[in-house]
Amino acid sequence: MKKRIKAHISSQLDAAEVPVTKPKDSSFGHFCTPVAFSLAKVYRKSPHAIAEELCEKLLHGELFDKVEHLSGYVNFTLSDRFLDEFATAALRDGDRFGEQSEGESILLEFVSANPTGPLHIGHARGAIFGDVLMRLGRHLGYQITSEYYINDAGNQVDLLARSLHFKGRAELLGEAVAFPPECYQGEYILELAKKAQAHFGEAIFQPEADLSALRDWAKDEMMAWINDTLKEAGIVFDRFVSERSLYDRWDDTRQALEKRGALYTDEAGKVWLASSQKGDGKDRVVVRESGEPTYLAGDIIYHGDKFARGFDRYINIWGADHHGYIPRVRAAIDFLGYDPERLEVLLSQMVALLKGGDPYKMSKRSGNFVTMEEVGQEVGYDALRFVFLTKRADTHLEFDIDLLSKEDSSNPIYYVNYAHARICSLFEKSEHAHSDMAEVHLSDLGHDAKELLFSAMLLPEVIDDAFHTRQVNLMTDYLYKLAGKVHRFYTENRVVGNEKEAQFLKILAVSALSIRLGLKLLGITAKERM
RNA sequence: GUCCCGGUAGCUCAGUCGGAUAGAGCGUAGGUUUCCUAAACCUAAGGCCACAGGUUCGAACCCUGUCCGGGACACCA
Structure with missing residues (x-):
């Protein structure tokens, strides 16, 4: 919708890029532009005079009912006819409302x-964020x-085996072995x-067993456990890549790096990546x-493999504790002859869980953190996703798990549903x-009705913004506000039996569509009955 | 010490590309139902946008510095 408005204004003004935003106060109109302020400098006239001229230019056509200027701003009010056509189209599109065909591969x-x-609550955040980004995209x-x-090579998985081995000997075979603290x-x-x-x-717990x-x-x-948890949360991956399986390609990768002078060997025989040449703090x-490769070696092969597959763009979502790792991976990509700008690393920050105002109890099962499974079961994934x-x-992010058990407006998912x-x-x-709504035509709408309809039709813009800025919170903000407008409208207007019943229903149908589709893109199923 | 994230109402947080009077929820105090779901709605109180400079028509937003909080700085992954 905004694109059409923008294109219209730009063409009328003969300007390449005109900023179009929403007015602070909805009584001013649906859209506005402060362009007169910047043009004031160019034409050496007051913003007021320029805004006045713009108004006259823009009032032609069927898009707008009103074009007014106020203290330098130009405010636009869309016509009922335009809103009506757009609403009909939205309802016809249904779940495809706002779909585009950008085409880039990611x-x-x-x-x-x-x-x-097990996955912990921090993983849950990254998992949900990634899943939703994917749905929006x-x-x-x-x-x-x-x-x-899958980091199935190296010390961590070895340590898992050792932990099991010790635990088995100590607890299952009753041997007096001390459990190492690093396990x-x-x-x-x-x-x-x-x-x-x-x-x-029992042989597996013998001292000489094959670990x-x-x-x-x-x-x-x-991995099966992790996968079950993800599946319960509605998250499905297209592919799993095993770190271990990559190492037989290490020699090729190493040669490629050597050819570009990315590697050197020190006196001790260690091989270093000269990442400091490419913006990393050190090699x-x-x-x-x-002779054993480090974790970084695996990641270099992996990213080389990713880039060789020829996507337009690469997005990694990492826990924020890995942020220091970004420059070295970028450096490696650069050394391999690929454009590191195509890799975008998004960081998912820590989650602090509270329950009734106190820190959430540590899970006995996991040892020292709260698992995704536990929280998912306690509050449900719809609520967890939304929050x-x-x-x-x-x-x-800090949030209190008790808030999600409440069934009122303090729990946003209930409010929207x-x-x-x-x-x-x-x-x-x-x-x-x-199904009759396409035949219903909107006219002489009151301000509230128009405002609700307009908000409901903004979903495509919000999807676009949320994805391109990677700020998925724009979606939840939007849905919450839209729900608020629906509630207000419902309270102030008796719908069934109203002389405008059909028209109101059409507006509400678009509202319901945007809520349902918006939630769907967040991985949440809208409730039809509560 | 270096790097990342943050500091906006009592609490949790929004705040678009710099744009009109800085917003919401919770909490607090009050009110709304002979009527489509009160899981809702309305009203009120509540602000030195951490601090100091700078940039300009205009700064919560951009730049510089300072202070405070969280995190990261492996031949672990």
Whole structure:
């Protein structure tokens, strides 16, 4: 909608880019532009005089009812006819309302949690953020592939195997072994050890047992668990990439890097990536003295692999604690001959959970953190999604789990769902059917009705903004405000039996569409009845 | 020390590309239902936008510096 307005104004003004925004006060109109202020300098006239001239130029055509100027601003009011046509089109589009065909291909990597323990609440945030970004992007026509990188090589998974081994010896075989402090704690280790015993027999806990078999088995078990959790949350990945599986390509990658002078070997025999040449704070080890590659080596192969697949853009969602890692990966991409600008790393910040004002209890099962599973079961993923998405992913989030158990306006998901359910109930009560709405034409709408309709039709702009700025909170803000307008309208206007019943229903139908579709893009199913 | 995120109402946070009188929810105090779902609505109180400079027609927003809080700075992943 805004694009059409903008194009219209630009063409009338013969200017390339005209800023179009929403007025502070809705009584001024639907859109406004402060362009007279910047033109004032060019033409050496007062903003007021320029705004006045613009008004006359712009009033032609069927788009606007009113074009007025006020203290330098030019305010536009859309015509009923334009709003009506747009509403009919929106209802016809249904779930495809606001779809576009951008066409760029994007590889979106997120979660990528180590398969050494259950997902915690911080992972949940990144997972939901990534999932929603994907849904929004796909709606806009981006071809998005989602990927989970499994860190199934290196010390962490070895440590998982050792943890199980110790736990098995100590708890299941009753040996007096001291549990090393670096090992994973938490009851899930014992549960998994029991499972291992059932699977392998007691031999797996013998001192000389083959830990690599235990490791591979345990890693698969953990991934299955992680996957179950994600599935429950409605998150599905297109691909999983195993770090371990990449290492047979290390030699090729190494040669490619060497050819570009990216690597050097020190006296001790360690191989370094000269990442400081490409903006990193210092060089990084990629092969240890032992000849074993570091984690970075795997990530270099992985990113080389990603870029070789030829996507237009790459997005990684990482926990904020990895932010220092960005320059070295960018450097490696650069060394491999790819454009590091195509990689965008979004950071998902920490989550602090409270319950009744106090820090949420640590989970016994996980050892020292709250799991995604527990919170998902306690508050439900619809509520969890909505709350996580109300804040930008890159800022700290603190929230109280008790808020999500309340069933009133302090719980935003209820508020939004209730607005949707109310509209559904009106359609049940009314003689008019949803399918009749295209035949209904809007005219002589009051300010409130017009305002609600206008808000409801802004969904495409919001989807666009939310995706391109990566600020998914714009969606939740919008839905919450739209729901508020629905509630207000409902309170102030008796719909069924009203002489404008059909018209009101059409407006509410568009509102319900935007709420339902908006929630759908957040991975939430709108309630039709509460 | 370096880097990242933040500091806006009692609390949790919005604030678009710099634009009109800085907004919402919770909480607090009051009010609204013979009527489509009161899980709602309305009203009120509540602000040195951390601080100091700068940029300009205009700054919560951009720049510089300072203070405070959280996090990261591995041959772990």
